[in-house]
Amino acid sequence: MTTTGQGMPRGAGAGQLTQAKASARGRWRIQARMQPSAAWRSVSILAALLGAFVLSALLIASAHVNVGTALGVMVQGAFGSRGAVIETLVQATPFILTGLAVTVAFRGRIFNIGAEGQFFAGAMAAYWLATVLRGAPQAVMLPAVLLAGCAGGALWGFIPGVLKARYGASEIIVTVMLNFVIALVLSFLLANPWREPTSYFYQTALMPDASYLPRLVSGGRLHLGFPLALVVAALVWVLLWKTTLGYEIRAMGINSLAARYKGISVATTTILVLVISGAIAGLAGVGELTGIHHRLRLDISVGYGFAGIIIALLGQLHPVGVVLAAIFLGALLNGASAMQIVTGVPVALVNAIQGITLLCLLIADVLARYEIRRTAGND
Amino acid sequence: MTDVLQATFIVGLFAGMIRIATPILLAAMGELVAESAGILNLSIEGTMLMGAFSGFLVAHITGSLWLGVVAAIASGALIGLLMAFLSATLRADQTVSGLALNIVASGLAFYLFRLAFKNAGSQNLPSVGAFSTVEIPLLGQIPFLGEVLFTQHALTYLAFLLVPLISLFLFRTRPGLELRSIGENPRAVDMRGLNVVRRQYLAVIFGAMMAGLAGSFLSLASAGLFVPDIAGGRGWIALAIVIFGNWLPARILFGALFFGLIDSSQLALQAVGLHLPYQLLLALPYLLTIAALVVNRSRSRSPLALGRPYNRAERGA
């Protein structure tokens, strides 16, 4: 290999005529990994969390608050006492369920952005049934109300499912639109037929006692919903990896063309996915309704549906990850309330942190699929 | 007497249609450019919100509405830059990236809003004023059309001007052809020695800038204030209108106007005192969007490579 050192050849466009280095020790190159190992994925998750932490600290600093103090208060607020831990789990409960709802959908590559609406649909169906069954004993009322919640959410998932299966309508846009629609329906109901007659607020009367999810501990709001959510997590795991339907969902989610060729009905599976996803989100709605608020209001959800997307992605679309991510987010929310009281940093910080964590995770996830290797010289 | 009322009603209806269509049209045209380059940008709702907020904030701080607009465009550009980085450079899944950025933008806007205006409800939010409409001399005097078409905000004129401009750009210029080729088959363009990634960046950033601009219209012209849900789904509606418009500027314009008409009629009907629950009227645009997706089955012009990451090293077919 030599350089000739001659001038530019005639008629050339200015193509690069430089010496190609064939150094004896090879050169660095970025290339795709064949198969990202579990170790690398864990590293990427940790890197993402670290990055998110740093950015969040910056956000706190932008509020002119001492970052250390703020974080300290946050951790205290989340885990500092028995009461704090209980409240963290309380906050985590709806996140687990909406996270699971979104996980099931995303595994089938169905982007259900409607968990928020399905949450409300479930709560509304549950409220309605509770008023119909007023007077029934708890043994009847409670399971009925929970099922109604699932049914309501399932219905609100069925609609986009059918529209996608039959008309190819983007489930992303349809579910987002339906979120707005059901919020308006609820708003209408709360303003008129369902409105508590004696109250100034847009809310319903208290629901019958028999419909309340029993509290699990004293001195805290932790209710049956939490263990129920864990059970649902286990069920989702079984669904996705141990059943034929779960196999079909995953196949469709990775390669819907091959799935179709091998006899898997994409249309049916799509509808099933959205029905199941909606049902789980609806269960989240009932949980909050009958576990915490005991009456239907517009603010029984503070973005649980959207948070579900974050949780599902943070949890790597796996039930175990979802539970962990949900507890993390519950801790964040719980701690942030305390932080707002003490330092004045708005609770809305959590929204920002959620988004940033997700972004960092996305980037880290993509980067983990590449590696920097030294390629050998003359092999 | 009834003639005047009717005339006022109709004028109000159509003028409202154009005003309401403006932000959607801006965002949709911007998204059209991005999608023509093959990138599906699902973060325009959040970008719009961030644009509305940054416009409002900067207008509040500087006292200048136009600076607010600039800030809105800049915030859009930043988010667009991130989206381009994720989609064109990292080649991450565009749907997930867009959703994630949406969440980031919304979350940040919400947080910064609470931070900047700590205890403000919509009642005691500081006012920044709002753009007033600009009447085009001479044309604005035309009896009926003048009020409807030629007495609108400056940004509205810009939005409608964009339609033929972008149409010309995409379909009649050299860089427009190159851009659209990327959306159909990026490899074809790459193998010709053109820089695919750079063009995708430009397209996505432009689209996001339009979304930011649309947001500033909402907070600085249309409503004159900021609330966390000021975008109200318009970004998603813009996405739907691109699909409904079959990626054609003229059809997208029609879609935006139609949507604007429906939304405007909801306000006009309320003014007239029609006794329908207002929630139903508010829900109409969203239901209509769903209907648009169902009714419009021909997506014959959807860019073939839309949403698919391009990797030079991967073999074709």
Next chain:
Amino acid sequence: MSVDSPSQSGLGSPAGNPGDEPLLQVEHVSKRFPQILANDDISFSVARGEIHCLLGENGAGKSTLAEVLYGVQRPDSGTILFRGLPVTLSSPRDAIQLGIGMVHQHFVLVPPFTVLENVIIGTQHQGLRLDRRQAAERLGGLCTNYGVNLDLDAQIWHLCVGEQQWVEILKAVYVGVELLILDEPTASLTPQEVDKLFAIMRKMRDDGLSMLFITHKLNEVLEVSDRVTVLRKGKLVHSVATRDTSQRELARMMVGREVDLNSVREPRTPGLPVLEVDGLRVRDDRNLEALRGVSFTLRQGEILGVAGVSGNGQRELFDALTGARKPFAGLVRLAGREITHSTAAQIADLGVASVPEDRVHQGLVMEFRVDENLILGKQRLSPFANGAFLNQRGIAAFAEDMIREYEIATPSGGQVTRVLSGGNLQKVILARELAREPQCLIVSQPTRGLDVGAMEYVRRRLVAERDRGAGVLLISEDLDELFSLATRIAVMFRGQIVGMLDAETASREQVGLLMAGCESTV
């Protein structure tokens, strides 16, 4: 940076200094990928005004080398000299500016755009205006010069494959090239179109253009090239003048052992009808009629070949027979039972197995494990499932058996499928499809992209199925394959069967003419 304006013929500088120094010199070029060393210390050169053939079986490293020469891949080591000077090719732009053009194996065209638009993309660098008129004139002149007849305003997806090939070639010639790389250009051409391509290549060579012609077909090497370089498993075997070698010798260099170029077809008496197709009409993805009344009968114990350039309805035929697409008219019967509108699942249950042409996108779920892919389509049947639940043990046992029987190179059934080589991917599909001893096997381009070893394995399996009594429908673009395996060959053209020939008595010319639509014997 503007492209220098090419001469009237669209070629680069004429052979000014003929014979002196080679146009292209490749010296000790190596390229490694994560799993494989694709190019191992390759050195050869291409003279000016020469058609140089790069010969090797699939997987030998030819396409990788072509990509290196076009700037799509960077070599790990080695030098490339063009016109005597070392060059760095870090992107196609560098290659184009030097005067290197490439006709890709898988076309890089924009289907909804016109011929003119496809050619001029990237050729104008200044200004906003699209100069269509001048471009059309120049392009028209080029076409006339080479005797190519193309409607410049036709959309690509209305053109047949041969015409699309010309557009690919024109793209390179239009900007002016000195070296034209053609990567397997004849894969989808009829024999007549191949002849025409070669005639044009010879004219280009006589005009001073050099060509690097990549192929795995021996007869083409001898027909058109001046020199040939043989690659095998990434290494250079030999570079030699074409007139100094023979087909047998080339085959031996290519594969490393004596290859039986003819396979013996055992006479068989086909049995009862397995598949009866009558007047089948099917639409394609754009709602145009792709199958316009196809009829044939496939019998037990026979291999019925379907020849034809891709795009003449083969895909829709495959889809309709496997249940992935519904015909809008016509009849399909499987052993007497009508399955025209049955679902894919039902058809598979009735004993129809299929191997699609795109292993990766149609046949497998790459992120799944090997054992999961082995039961794809059969996940609800026992022993793979117990009611609604998967039976992991049954699946694992089955996978173990299949891996052993088909010699699938994978450490276990739990391996992610994505890392397997092409030949092993095909084995997974075959194992899956043949496990239940189907009565009918439909395969499309089964050996495409496979190395010789894998090709032979697949063909042996097909013959074994035939011998077992199944009816095999073999859709293939590879005429050699059809002639060596099939008893009868149906030729498809524009959605119809234009000829049904006996493989033993028919000639390649006959088939070629039918493929090009010149003569119908039906």
